[in-house]
Amino acid sequence: MTRATSWIAFALATTILAGRGASEQPWPTVVPEPSSHANVTAFVTRHLVLDLTANFDQRTLAGTAELHLIRRDATAELVLDTRDLAIEKVEATAGTNLWVKTSFKLDQPNPAFGSALRIVMPRGAERVRVTYATSRNARGLLWLSPAQTAGQRHPFLFTNPWAINARSFIPLQDLPGLRMTYEAVIRTPPELVAVMAAEMHSSVAGSGVFKFHMPQAIPSYLIALAIGDLTFKAMSPRTGVWAEPSVVETAAREFADAEEMAATTESLYGPYRWGRYDLLVMPPSFPFGGVEQARDTWLSGGPMSALASIARAWSTHEWIHFVAALPRTLTLAQVRALDDQFAFTKSPNASIAQVWFRLAIATRHEPAYSALEEYMIHIGRRRLIVPLYRDLASTPEGKTRASQIFAKAREGYHPIVQTTVAELLR
Secondary structure (H helix, E strand, O other): OOHHHHHHHHHHHHHHHHHOOOOOOOOOOOOOOOOOOOOOOOEEEEEEEEEEEEEOOOOEEEEEEEEEEEEOOOOOOEEEEEOOOEEEEEEEEOOOOOOEEOOEEEOOOEOOOEEEEEEOOOOOOOEEEEEEEOOOOOOOEEEEOHHHOOOOOOOEEEEOOOOOOHHHOOOEOOOOOOOEEEEEEEEOOOOOEEEEOOEEOOOOOOOOEEEEEEEEEEOHHHOOEEEEOOEEEEEEOOEEEEEOHHHHHHHHHHOOOHHHHHHHHHHHHOOOOOOOEEEEEOOOOOOOOEEEOOOEEEEOOOOOOHHHOOOOOOOHHHHHHHHHOOOOOOOHHHHHHHHHHHOHHHOOOHHHHHHHHHHHHHHOOHHHHHHHHHHHHHOOOHHHHHHHHHHHOOOHHHHHHHHHHHHHHHHHOOHHHHHHHHHHOO
């Protein structure tokens, strides 16, 4: 089993276990959190309706968020979590579609938790609609340039709602103890496709309008969105893979046994209650190894990622342990002999290649330097490339080489990685 398929097995197991309570009453008493401004003792969100437009030139999402609430206090104001949102207006309604403007106030921002949005709720109102736009530097929105994608033709957006970043692109009650259902309309440039960790309704190709529905109640940190040059390849009636066109066929072959894995996992842990289980292969600059969502898993892509990992008698972990345990005092002849025997320099497994390149740097195994440079240009994961830059920067000549590689690779890195490497090479 490859590292990527191991991740899928783990994701399926955790999703099945999480789904066991998905059909239960999703709105129990919610305990307030110190990381949230939300007054959940007075209001609890049961459903969220989003209508958002992605503007890649401005790097913003703009539109409306409508919250359907359980009201537990007839006189209290509603307090939502936000971070760096521009609030245009707030409306409320009491059981009808007659929306009326209501007063609101944004508190001064807290560096850790953002700003409380305080809304005056008319008597009997149990729905509120906020018209807003995100900031260009929203923490939960990560915008990639075309150069940071596999196809290098179109930009890419993905959300990072984890922990408490959902409040940077949706005004909501942003705490893990609160679970809500949601629906969304996402509007994109016509050449791009939106994907969410939710049921996707049929859409007209090239329309730039995508509709989603999440019938199970989930916490805010699982509201996940990606927009890019994406295409879909079905692998079974309930599994499939989303990826850029240049990657999708390879990914579908790699994960062809996803349905078999799902059935095996169900035999161990019970029924899969989330409907579909799809995979989204992210661009090479995706800075995380993988992320489990409610109905899909996001996996790191790239030409030397775990998608192309080799299946040998040893597992990836065993190979990594073997290479990492090799002494840094090996002679060049010994290093060359190892490379000739096991072809580590040409390894398509990103994790094995990384530990080998660290050894090559330490022993100055120059035949690996060309492959090392290609690796550092095309791999975007911070965990893999930052140690290589650090190793190179430990000597004057190595630092020069690292700076030359960074000049070529920088445009393809995620901004988080760009900042880390730039600081390292100062």
